[in-house]
Amino acid sequence: MKTYINKIETFSSVDGPGVRTxxxxxxxxxxxxxxxxxxxxNISNDGNYTVDELFNRILRSKPYFxxxxxxxxxxxxxxxxxxxxxxxxxxxKKENIHIALDTAGCxxxxxxxxxxxVDLVLLDIKAINKNDFINITxxxxxxxxxxxxxxxxxxxxxxxxRQVIIPNINDNEEYIKxxxxxxxxxxxxxxxxxxxxxxxxxxxxxxxxxxxxxxIDIPAMDKEKCIELEKYI
Ligand code: SF4
Numbered sequence: 001m002k003t004y005i006n007k008i009e010t011f012s013s014v015d016g017p018g019v020r021t022x023x024x025x026x027x028x029x030x031x032x033x034x035x036x037x038x039x040x041x042n043i044s045n046d047g048n049y050t051v052d053e054l055f056n057r058i059l060r061s062k063p064y065f066x067x068x069x070x071x072x073x074x075x076x077x078x079x080x081x082x083x084x085x086x087x088x089x090x091x092x093k094k095e096n097i098h099i100a101l102d103t104a105g106c107x108x109x110x111x112x113x114x115x116x117x118v119d120l121v122l123l124d125i126k127a128i129n130k131n132d133f134i135n136i137t138x139x140x141x142x143x144x145x146x147x148x149x150x151x152x153x154x155x156x157x158x159x160x161x162r163q164v165i166i167p168n169i170n171d172n173e174e175y176i177k178x179x180x181x182x183x184x185x186x187x188x189x190x191x192x193x194x195x196x197x198x199x200x201x202x203x204x205x206x207x208x209x210x211x212x213x214x215x216i217d218i219p220a221m222d223k224e225k226c227i228e229l230e231k232y233i
Contacts, residue, residue: 002047003084005054006040006076010061016100016120016160018069021061023054025075030104031138032126033214034164036202040076051087062097070098072122079107079148082114089117102162105148106141115155123152125163128182136169138214146186153188160192165226167198167219176232193233197221 004026012022027043028035035041049057058071071092078085078101089099101114102122115121126145127133133142152159161183165171170179176195183190198221206213 001084001087002050003081004044004047005049006037008057011064012072015072015074015102016070016122017098018066019064020069020072020100021058021065022072022074022102023058023078025073025078025081027080028075028077028104029080029139030077030106030126030141032104033136033138034166034198036199036205037076038202038205038209038211043080051084051091055088055091058092058097059095062095065097068098070100070119072100072102074102074122077104077107079103079105079111079114082107082111086114086117089114093117103148104137105145105152106139107144107148109144109147111148111151112155115151115157118157120158120160121152122160122162123149123187125161125179125182128179149186156189159187159190160194161187161190162194162196164196164198165221165229166215167221169218171221171225171229173229173232176229180233193230195226195230195233197223197226 006024006026009022012020015022024040026040028041073085092099099118100120100122101118104124104126127136130142134140163179183193200220203213203216
């Protein structure tokens with residue numbers, strides 16, 4: 001089985017615990033207005049890595065994972081590569097490699113087998129109601145997101161929540177309190193909530209790819225204000 005990997009980053013310290021190798025899968029069905037990886041959107045029918053090739057690539061970094069590092073699957077949307085990931089995760093489990101899945105929870109359904117194989121889910125929350133979800137992701141996938149949360153809760157896996165904070169859109173006390181309520185009422189085993197400041201570093205990618213950037217006039221989020229907002233979580 002082959003699939004398309006957009007890029008691989010080693011020695012990451014921001015996508016889960018410890019030192020991690022991050023695998024960015026190609027393809028995503030959402031079109032988040034704040035996306036900083038628009039180059040990963042197109043779904044490719046080609047593949048550049050077999051399961052064994054990617055497994056061996058990850059294994060090369062194992063000496064650096066130490067006690068709490070490991071591999072993080074990101075994207076794009078890794079859930080679109082479910083069958084490939086199941087095969088790969090089975091091999092990684094035999095090597096005792098910690099597996100994190102960074103996802104928006106919008107794939108093709110039935111994630112039970114995959115979730116049983118991962119150790120941690122980094123769940124990206126785009127919005128906490130249908131209308132805002134449609135507005136921000138430019139797609140109608142809120143029900144899929146809720147279905148994923150149900151399966152995630154059944155799996156009993158640890159969860160880290162990630163929410164991008166955008167100036168004049170959700171950078172206020174009221175939203176953060178609603179976010180807290182949504183998480184408390186809907187998601188089990190939450191170990192951490194990360195508020196990620198919106199940044200403009202990917203703007204040039206939109207220009208290079210000829211993609212309309214709906215947030216072109218939005219400035220980068222003030223990092224101090226983002227930290228300040230954490231007190232409401
Ligand atoms: S889910 Fe992630 S990769 Fe897909 S559009 Fe949103 S931010 Fe970009």
